[in-house]
Amino acid sequence: MFVSRIARRIASPKKALASAAVAAATAGMVLTAAPAHAATADSAASAQAIAHKMIPSAAQYNAFSKIVEHESGWNVTATNSSSGAYGLVQALPGSKMATAGADWKTNPKTQIKWGLDYMNSRYGSPTAAWAFWQANGWY
Template sequence: MSVSFIRRIASPKKALTAAAVAAATAGMALSAAPAQAAPDAASSAQAAAHKMIPDSAQYNAFSKIVEHESGWNPTATNSSSGAYGLVQALPASKMASAGADWKTNPATQIKWGLDYMNSRYGSPTQAWNFWQANGWY
């Protein structure tokens, strides 16, 4: 058997092995990424927020906070602190004041988050200003 024939056989195997390693590595990187809300859940939550926050500047500020905190995932949980939901309430059970369905209903979480931002900061835009300066709110 000639060396060039062996190289022709070995090269595709090396290429396949490299491709398999690259695919596996990419797969591991994707699986390690934080969970995001399903597109329907995120868009449904965003639509609910739009209805509850008609002012575009206030909605945009609220949306930026939620995007940073949970990626619009209503079941997002911070494994180290236990913060939960769209607005990452801590403790999560505080959202029960907005409704018994706080664990599963994005509208309840939005109501609680909006009330929190208004009472603590004056508005979602002021909460966003604080978030930008501190990386939390």
């Protein structure tokens, strides 16, 4: 990738990344950050299985899954180093998820419940939240 080649050639990768982001923005491109920590295959599969049980509609599950994949890579402890957003659905602040359960920091079921409630209350459904995400790059 373009950014990686610049980062390897320049002594300060952060400056290179910032320059690449400015260049991309000028060109009308959007750079998205990867989750801070990749989820293990087992933990991601476990969280996905929980979500499947909680979201019986295939269309709603698929939309929810796409958002979570983009936001956290299905990593229950993903933390955005810039904003502090946390968890599968990148709640900001993460402590908002305490309304769904005291175990919000580590329990995918609690985070999924909170995320579903958020998507339903703010957008009407996960599919509507995904449509918003596609249009804006965030939800």
